[in-house]
Amino acid sequence: MADELNQIGRLMRALRCESIAELARELDVGVSTAYAWSARGKVPNEYVLAVALRTGYSTEWLEAGVGKAAAAPATGDAPTARERALLTDFRGLDEFNKRVMERVAFALHALPAQVTADAPLQAEAEPAKKAAKPRAAKRIGDR
Structure with a gap:
């Protein structure tokens, strides 16, 4: 999980996301947009409010890390x-x-x-499939 000292980290905690890419999917924005927010250290207020309404976390905590984090939900109640x-x-x-x-x-x-x-x-147990061997170029007249 991300650092909860920053806004992106708090949003990730509230939505139980493990990566910025996962956060982007949850907020229905592009991954590059979410990374830009992370670099800037600021998420638009409309997304902060949406996360607060969806999760029960306080807007003050999501926005600035001030006050109590969650208004209600007990740990484990909200699906990841x-x-x-x-x-x-x-x-x-x-x-x-x-x-x-x-x-x-x-x-x-x-x-x-x-x-x-x-x-x-199975996918983890099998080694990566070997790249297909390149076929020898057919010469004119070969079959």
Whole structure:
């Protein structure tokens, strides 16, 4: 997480984002815009207000780090950006695929914690696919 001493860090904390790119997605702005805000040390007030309304954090704290951070939400109540993205994707599925995902989640939940924590994802376990070998140029008349 970002440094909470600056405005970007406080917004990231409120939205539970782990990167400026994730914050940009949450605020529906370009990544370059969010990085510019970070470099400038200032986020437009409209975004600060939107985050305050969405999360329950005080505008004073989000803006300047003054006062109490959160007006209400208990830790863990608000979904992370990753959880919100998964929910959005889930809602876009048809009913059959929603049931498949529910079964997968149930099966994963039933596995011992050690198995799921230590088992690397297939993409992480496989070395990067080797670049395709360039084909030899065909000469006229070769088949």
